Amino acid sequence: MSQALYTSGTGLKAGTNQINVVSNNVANMNTTAYKSSRVNFETLFYSDLSHSSTASVTSGGVNAKQVGHGVQIGGITRNFAQGTFKNTGRDQDMMISGNGYFVVTDSSGQSFLTRDGSFSLDSNGDLVTSSGYYVMGASGTYSTTSSDVNVHIPQLLNLIVEGAPAAEYGETLLSEMNNADLTAGTFTMVVNGNDGTTVPVNVTLTQDNINTMDVDALVQEINQQLQAGGADGYIVASVTDGTITFTPQDPDDAVEFETPMEGGSNFVEQFGLSNVEKNDAGNYVSKITNYSATISDAGSYNSSVSLEDWTVSNNGIIEATYSDGSKMTVKVDENNEMTWQITTSDYVKITGDDVDVQEGFLDYGNMIIELCTVVNESGLESESNNLWSIGSNAGTAYFGVAGYAAFGTIQTGGLEASNVELSDELSEMILAQSLIQANSRVFNTSSSILETLVYLGQ
Numbered sequence: 001m002s003q004a005l006y007t008s009g010t011g012l013k014a015g016t017n018q019i020n021v022v023s024n025n026v027a028n029m030n031t032t033a034y035k036s037s038r039v040n041f042e043t044l045f046y047s048d049l050s051h052s053s054t055a056s057v058t059s060g061g062v063n064a065k066q067v068g069h070g071v072q073i074g075g076i077t078r079n080f081a082q083g084t085f086k087n088t089g090r091d092q093d094m095m096i097s098g099n100g101y102f103v104v105t106d107s108s109g110q111s112f113l114t115r116d117g118s119f120s121l122d123s124n125g126d127l128v129t130s131s132g133y134y135v136m137g138a139s140g141t142y143s144t145t146s147s148d149v150n151v152h153i154p155q156l157l158n159l160i161v162e163g164a165p166a167a168e169y170g171e172t173l174l175s176e177m178n179n180a181d182l183t184a185g186t187f188t189m190v191v192n193g194n195d196g197t198t199v200p201v202n203v204t205l206t207q208d209n210i211n212t213m214d215v216d217a218l219v220q221e222i223n224q225q226l227q228a229g230g231a232d233g234y235i236v237a238s239v240t241d242g243t244i245t246f247t248p249q250d251p252d253d254a255v256e257f258e259t260p261m262e263g264g265s266n267f268v269e270q271f272g273l274s275n276v277e278k279n280d281a282g283n284y285v286s287k288i289t290n291y292s293a294t295i296s297d298a299g300s301y302n303s304s305v306s307l308e309d310w311t312v313s314n315n316g317i318i319e320a321t322y323s324d325g326s327k328m329t330v331k332v333d334e335n336n337e338m339t340w341q342i343t344t345s346d347y348v349k350i351t352g353d354d355v356d357v358q359e360g361f362l363d364y365g366n367m368i369i370e371l372c373t374v375v376n377e378s379g380l381e382s383e384s385n386n387l388w389s390i391g392s393n394a395g396t397a398y399f400g401v402a403g404y405a406a407f408g409t410i411q412t413g414g415l416e417a418s419n420v421e422l423s424d425e426l427s428e429m430i431l432a433q434s435l436i437q438a439n440s441r442v443f444n445t446s447s448s449i450l451e452t453l454v455y456l457g458q
Contacts, residue, residue, distance in 0.1 A: 018428065036079045078378060104129055242290060
């Protein structure tokens with residue numbers, strides 16, 4: 001009979017732990033991105049009063065007689081279902097829609113994961129959690145190692161934008177010019193010689209030309225058409241200081257650039273030639289259609305632009321806007337490589353090799369928020385401050401950019417709510433209460449029977 005005391009005791013212990021889990025779920029029903037837990041019970045062990053035997057010629061088979069000795073907690077499992085989007089109206093609040101966790105580090109460099117995207121900038125421009133943990137920036141779209149660079153948005157920035165050097169400009173493909181978006185078709189120049197000669201020159205660009213032809217080749221094509229039309233004695237085209245320059249052979253020679261008819265190439269408009277007049281040197285000069293940018297850290301307001309605002313895309317890519325109207329971000333190209341992109345105040349986008357990042361400036365990728373997934377999400381271990389650590393049974397961790405591979409996307413303007421269902425928790429609480437009450441009755445009954453047995457021996 002004393003065994004019944006121990007058996008009911010295991011039920012009391014199991015019910016108490018179930019109550020503890022339920023109470024923690026209820027306590028965290030408003031905790032950002034909290035994942036609810038559930039207790040799984042299993043039998044403890046059994047003792048045999050008699051063993052089983054098989055049937056024989058002379059007798060039938062006998063089943064084993066077993067007595068159970070209680071219950072134990074087989075496991076406490078997490079419900080990793082995504083919580084609902086909770087609108088906060090704050091653009092810097094983020095929620096991961098789908099797979100993934102933000103990667104954060106403490107002051108000692110130890111890494112943790114979190115689904116809590118309530119981030120802000122500290123006084124240094126570092127993106128941090130509400131507890132001061134650094135948010136890590138991605139070093140690539142897919143990797144088995146985490147980045148060692150945290151997300152940092154420069155508060156002060158030295159930015160120099162200028163026309164690309166002539167040598168680089170001439171080798172730039174027409175499709176890659178950052179201040180022109182050419183269309184296929186024909187454009188026309190009318191050359192007016194001082195002898196009264198008028199020569200129309202038509203140049204046709206195909207989409208294949210635009211994709212494969214550089215500025216030097218375009219100038220050669222223009223000069224060939226000038227020669228074919230008999231106008232090369234009046235004007236010649238050349239590449240000069242990031243522009244295309246049309247030089248009359250005689251100061252009295254002139255050229256008109258015609259706005260194309262519908263379906264024609266927009267070359268004249270894109271190169272700023274539609275209303276161009278002779279400059280002081282007597283030449284016709286296009287606008288600069290390829291810029292370069294140099295960015296570096298700044299030490300003072302005297303030589304820099306200051307941060308005014310920043311936004312986050314659904315890929316976790318940060319775009320910072322500065323006081324001069326320019327924008328800075330990181331672009332992921334078709335080869336999944338990350339390059340800086342500068343957008344000037346007049347919307348010229350400068351990216352790739354045209355952006356020169358000075359030594360000591362931000363490393364590539366630290367304006368893209370890094371996400372992490374693991375093979376076994378249930379192997380993550382809960383920590384305080386809405387954090388998770390990668391447990392030994394979590395499997396391989398993968399790091400990358402939101403929206404790529406198996407990573408979810410990022411929604412801004414709100415946070416992920418807890419996935420606690422209060423009605424389910426109240427049901428679990430009633431079951432746990434019943435478990436404790438029933439086992440208490442068994443304990444009391446067993447105690448009464450033992451007391452009766454004691455009196456029988458007097």
